[in-house]
Amino acid sequence: MPQDAIADPRYARAAPRRGVRLSWRDPTVRSIVWQIVIIGLVGFVVWWLVSNTMRNLEVRRIATGFGFLNREAGLPIAEAMIPYTPADTYARALLVGILNTLRVAVIGIVLSTILGTVIGIARLSQNWLLAKLAAIYVELLRDLPLLLQLLFWYALMQGLPGPRQAVNPFGSVFLSNRGIKFPWIAWEPAHTAALVALVAGTAALVLLARRFTARQMATGVRPKLWPWALALLLGLPAAVWAAMGAPFAIDAPVLRGFNFQGGATITPEFAALLLGLVLYTAAFIAEIVRAGILAVHTGQWEAAGALGLSRGEQLRLIILPQALRVIIPPMTSQYLNITKNSSLAVAIGYQDIVSIANTTLNQTGQAIEGIAIIMAVYLTISLSISLFMNWYNARIALKER
Amino acid sequence: MTPPPAQSATLGANGMPVPSEEPRRPPVLSVGLLGWLRANLFSSWLNTAVTLVLAYFVISWALGLISWGVINAVWDVPGTGAQVDTSACRAIRGEGACWALIGEKYRFILFGLYPFDEQWRPALVVVIFVALYVVSAMRRFWNRWLGLVWIAALTVIGVLMWGGVFGLRFVEQERWGGLPITLILSTFGIAFAFPLSILVALGRRQTSMPAVKALCVVYIELIRGVPLISLLFMASVMFPLFLPEGMNIDKLLRAQVAIILFAAAYLAEVVRGGLQALPRGQYEAADALGLSYWQKTGFIVLPQALRLVIPPLVNTFIGMFKDTSLVLIIGIFDLLNTAKTSIIEPAWQGFGIEAYLFVSAIYFVFCFAMSKYSQDLEAEFNRHRRR
Structure with a gap:
């Protein structure tokens, strides 16, 4: 636009103001009226339900409020990640439930991502048998209800023989109807310290890698990273462990009487839940991974090859970053699904938050509070996963200028 | 004029001499069964190893399955009802299936009480x-x-x-059970959730009505953020508190309402995807024709937008069909619950695998048919994009 056109007084003039005509033909009036009507209707229904509830609570003399959280729960919990006895409060019992939910969700997400990616790539394999088996796996597992699969695995676990006739596939690993027993390191403070050192080393390595990349950008020479990686990931934890006396003892399960002593245990409930969740979700993730890889144009492989990149470099530098953009959003919803589906634990007796909140509401009669707790927990977890994955998605998104 | 060089016959098309000392070997067979096997199963030593390992596992599993499910299976046991004698099944447990359970209980599993x-x-x-x-x-x-x-x-x-x-x-409704309950819950669920989801999806795109939009967003995100079980618990223990005294709705209907509300939120997101995928020009053209909002939506927008999302819609329907099995947890006798209940008698305890395999087959037939249908439809809709 030429300079003198802006100076033209006609451009400085504001658009004519249009007053609101009180007429049904005016879209503004219409939308305001509709909104008032709809909000009024919804508000009325909510008010009606709330007032009914209030009256019902009064009539049935049901207490309200979260005061029950501080009372003694008296409900036994088979597996807890933090010390817990039935003499503890409801609040602590619910915390145990939340941790149990998070445990199965986190392990499930990691395992199903690995298994799903493997199966998704297997379905694209040039080996006909491998591709067909992967396809059969996906079709079969996707088309059966998860709850049915959980009950199936649980029935299978319960069908295992008792501890005295336990199946012993190898070493000191025992499968029985009491769960899976396997040897584990006798845990000492030194091991915890080594684990902390590993986390610190990883963080340091990430920072170092960033500095090296910056130096590569500046000078064109990339310093060698692998000696640092070796030192930080292996050397540092080993040094910490050795400094604290290098304790090492294997705690193997031994049959004593009617049950096993020692070793680590995976309960049948947890095993069935994790197995069901991972196998089911992996089928969906496999399809997402396959679609993501197929979505990258063949020309990208060819162009990468023309640049002289090796097959691995082509996949890592060219194909995967593009496939990830397609994969991440549906993957996010699968992660949310795992978390929400872990609530099916209640059907096979794994004590997650739903199971414990359900027992709580049966014991106290405070249904509204119990369900509110379940919903609040899942909303929090869901929103956290969404936020994290949206952040990650924005990070890897195509930077358009 | 000079004659062309005599050697020109042994020059290739690019002018390079063709090595003619050795006879060339025939090309590797690439057609027929042998060619197919070589290309798809034995193309490299790695591929061959994978094929052999997988073939070993497939064959050994298949043999194990046949011996468990057919050769060693017990098809019939003496007695019926409470006097049934399942010792034959117990004797072979772990080595053979007890299909006698299905013969005895299939009417109960299919139709409940x-x-x-x-x-x-x-x-x-x-x-x-x-x-x-x-x-x-x-x-x-x-x-x-x-x-x-x-x-x-x-x-x-x-x-x-x-x-x-x-x-x-x-x-009376308390005696219904089995497959009809599963089909009722999923079919009525779809029939009511689908129209509701269209309204909610349209509401979520109303930029001119912020209050309606906010309402729809809250509904969708709230429902999608919580598991179906929490809604079913709500329907079974909290819903009676919502109603005025004396008014009561039976459990099946309450579960049905929970399933409809749950499914509508997921379907609404699918429908919204279709609404967003429709080019803006379609909306503007409808406005230019002077159509009212509902005319525009009914004649121009929805027919095209829904067509775009039929495959994901069918996938959501499949998900809903499977999710109806969750009513087991609040004690409604759907197909899965009748199967679970059929092994509760002492005589039949421990034969869960057989009962679950039986209902698996039923679920699989329904879901696989829907999934194949959705894939075919998708292929048909995308035909114009193929080259």
């Missing part, structure tokens, strides 16, 4: 449901009559299940 003599009615209901699905899947019948067919079919189903008219014995 519905009166035994009247079980032709739920059987007919299942047939009507299947016919309804088949008719709805054929594009030839996608017209306004389909809605009427649905209303008629659902009415007939109600009459058959309840009875009480036309000389049919009245059967």
Whole structure:
């Protein structure tokens, strides 16, 4: 636009103001009226339900409020990640439930991502048998209800023989109807310290890698990273462990009487839940991974090859970053699904938050509070996963200028 | 004029001499069974190793499955009802399947506690449901009559299940069970959730009505953020508190409402995807024609937007069909719950695998048919994009 056109007084003039005509033909009036009507209707229904509830609570003399959280729960919990006895409060019992939910969700997400990616790539394999088996796996597992699969695995676990006739596939690993027993390191403070050192080393390595990349950008020479990686990931934890006396003892399960002593245990409930969740979700993730890889144009492989990149470099530098953009959003919803589906634990007796909140509401009669707790927990977890994955998605998104 | 060089016959098309000392070997066979095997199973040593390992596992599993499910299986046990003698099954446990359980209990698993003599009615209901699905899947019948067919079919189903008219014995809802419950929950769920989801999806795109938009966003995100179980618990323990005293709604209907509300939120997101994928020009052209909002939506937007999202819609329907099994947790006798209950008698305890495999086959047939249908439809809709 030429300079003198802006100076033209006609451009400085504001658009004519249009007053609101009180007429049904005016879209503004219409939308305001509709909104008032709809909000009024919804508000009325909510008010009606709330007032009914209030009256019902009064009539049935049901207490309200979260005061029950501080009372003694008296409900036994088979597996807890933090010390817990039935003499503890409801609040602590619910915390145990939340941790149990998070445990199965986190392990499930990691395992199903690995298994799903493997199966998704297997379905694209040039080996006909491998591709067909992967396809059969996906079709079969996707088309059966998860709850049915959980009950199936649980029935299978319960069908295992008792501890005295336990199946012993190898070493000191025992499968029985009491769960899976396997040897584990006798845990000492030194091991915890080594684990902390590993986390610190990883963080340091990430920072170092960033500095090296910056130096590569500046000078064109990339310093060698692998000696640092070796030192930080292996050397540092080993040094910490050795400094604290290098304790090492294997705690193997031994049959004593009617049950096993020692070793680590995976309960049948947890095993069935994790197995069901991972196998089911992996089928969906496999399809997402396959679609993501197929979505990258063949020309990208060819162009990468023309640049002289090796097959691995082509996949890592060219194909995967593009496939990830397609994969991440549906993957996010699968992660949310795992978390929400872990609530099916209640059907096979794994004590997650739903199971414990359900027992709580049966014991106290405070249904509204119990369900509110379940919903609040899942909303929090869901929103956290969404936020994290949206952040990650924005990070890897195509930077358009 | 010089004659061309005599050696020109041994020069290739690019002018390079063709090595002719050795006879060339015939190309590797690339057609026929042998060629196919070589290309798809034994193309490299790694591929060959993978094929051999997998073939070993497949064959050994298949043999194990045949010996468990067919050769060693027990097909019949003496006695019936409470006097049944399952010792033959117990003796072979772990090595053979006990299909006698299915022979004894299949009527219970399929129809629950519905009166035994009247079980032709739920059987007919299942047939009507299947016919309804088949008719709805054929594009030839996608017209306004389909809605009427649905209303008629659902009415007939109600009459058959309840009875009480036309000389049919009245059967109270507590005695329904099995496959009809699963089909009722999923079919009525879709029939009500789908229209609701369209309204919610349209509401979420109303930029001119912020209050309506906010309402729809809160509804969708709230429902999608919590598991279905929490809604079912709400329906089973909290819902009675919501209603005025004396008013009561039976459990099945409450679960149905929870499933509808749950499914509508997921379907709304699918429909919204279709609304967003539609080019802006379509909206503007409809406005330019002077159509009202509902004319624009009904004639221009929805027919195109819904067409775009039919495959994901069918996938959501499959998910819903599977999710109806969750009503087991609040004690409604759907197909999965009858299977779980069929092994509760001491005589049949421990034969869960057989019962679950039986219902798995039923679930698989329904879901696989829907999933194949959705894939075919997707391929057909994308045909114009193929090259």
